[in-house]
Amino acid sequence: MTGSNAAERYEIVKRLGEGGMGSVWLAWDTLLHRHVAIKKMRIGRVPAEHNRAVSAARVLREARALSRLSHPNIVGVIELLERDEGPWIVMEYVEGRSLADWIATWPARLTEDKVAEIGLTVLDALKAAHASGVLHRDVKPANILIKDMPGSLTSRIRLVDFGNAAMEGHDLTTLGNVIGTLPYVAPERFNRATGPASDLWSLGVTLYEAAERRLPFQREDQILVYKAILDEAPDQMKRAPLLAPLVSRLLEKDPARRPRPDEVTLMLRRVIASRREVRDEHEARDRRDGRVRPSPAAPNDDAPDGPPPAPSGASGPATGFAAVAALSPKEAAAVLRKQGPRQAALLLGRMATRDPRGVTATFRVMDDGFAAELLRQAEPAAAAMMLLGLPAQHGARLLVQVSQVSPPSATGIIMALPARDAATARLMNALAPGDAARLLNDTPPEHVVALTAPYDRRRITAVLAEMNPRKAAGVLDLAPADPRAAVTVLRGLPGNRVGLVLDRMDAARVAAILQVEPAADSRFLKLMRPEAAWEVIEQMDRPGGPGGPGGADGADAGP
Secondary structure, eight states: OOOHHHHHHHHEEEEEEEEEEEEEEEEEETTEEEEEEEEEEEETTTEEEOOOOOOOOHHHHHHHHTTOOOTTTTTOEEEEEEEETTEEEEEOOOOOOEEEHHHOOOOOOEEEEEEHHHHHHHHHHHHHHHHHOOOOOOOSGGGGEESSSOOOOHEEEEOOOHHHHHHHSSSBBBSOOOOOOOGGGGGGGGTOOOOOOHHHHHHHHHHHHHHHOOOOOOOSSSHHHHHHHHHHHHOSSSSSSTTHHHHHHHHHGGGSSSOOOOHHHHHHHHHHHHHHHHHHHHHHHHHHHHHOOOOSSSSTTTTSSSSSOOOOOTOOOOOOOOHHHHHHHHHHHHHHHHOHHOOOOHHHHHHHHTTTHHHHHHHHHHHHHHHHHHHHHHOOHHHHHHTTTHHHHHHHHHHHHHHHHHHHHHHHHHSSTTTHHHHHHHHHSOOOHHHHHHHTTTTTTTHHHTTTSSSSHHHHHHHHHHHOHHHHHHHHHHHSSHHHHHHHHHHHHHHHHHHHHHHHSOOHHHHHHHHEEEEGGGHHHHHOOOHHHHHHHHHHHHSSSSSSTSTTTTOOOOO
């Protein structure tokens, strides 16, 4: 697109920020009627002390690589515009607060499981980028945004500033011209070595800061920070005992000693599961004792794990098109049909927080084809709200239709469904096991566990039997928490699937499950790959492990 055409399409609203390589602006896309963020790059105007200019061709080449990244938690590049003063990078606009804002303003709400959930989501985005050969190089709380919208925490997180960090010359520190923000820079980067493990170091610093409300190498000046990063151990974590072992490993000076991404994923899931088990036990005990536990944070638009409330006028009389929808849903649906699914999705999305009943009433009378296309075009949170307002069988049918046309859109909707919610439970129960498996294959295991909590054992077994073995393994690493129940689920899987799933599960978890019924050990182990079975055997015989000396069945077991 030429510069003049770009100016016609994008109306600049206001400046959002300024950096060494350019500025970021909020703009209105007059073609698609949405807000976007435009990064205006200033080519060849790097601070003089760095003596390094960046060409327009270099910026465009890097940005094109970034535009190929497709992940729900990475801010997407919409298009690249060549302008006389330098390239414009047009990106998704995220309306929300950064994790840095949360740490500064509402740190008490960042519980260990919430921090772990944020870490899991950012890690998933980084894995997608690394698989495409793109390093972030500036992972930090300020570059993690939490959208102001309904839906699960995972669906609301966006990792930003890939474009800046992937280009040499952006946000340079004063120590050795290293790209990034000093407190988050991995030690090997000062020697010009970098790779995916460097981003994992930065993630470790971010998790530390979110949980502890301070930095692991907090010193009086940059030189002392630099020396601490190179030579000193991180300050001890005091507020997050469950996260501390993982963060300590992520902050290993030698990148080869840092955990692999899959190990990080598993450790974060365990933190989430442990915290939630403790919380559930406390709530169950209080219910037995007749006590009511106060909510850790009153539900409001500041809570990181809940949707913002409807505006103050939402409960009053409907106005504008919402009034038409409330009085005559069929006529409203006919009008929207003429506008097309994209415009209809935009309008219903805006109405969703003001008049959800009018949206639901209108959506109910649409034909399936148009409704499914509208869901595909809508924001995931708005689409989820519309689905949950329908009878469960109707909603399940539409969700399957969306998945057949656009699996990523269906995944976004699944991620936006509120877990442990009665309407969500009805919708999930209405899905056939095969359809549920296909929809859940691209969903993080901890969210799968939450969504399938209402399932009985027979149904969850049927769903796991249809899922990708790696995804099914991730789910079984977390639930059922009771090893005896997990054995029952494994027995229900088809024989040719059991080995595939066990091979991909955490060896310690498999060892604990198999020890429930030792007579079945050899049968299960025989189905596994030799190297995977050997890891399980080592776990079973490890001192303090499931079957080793000092373990649950050992002679030295405690009372």
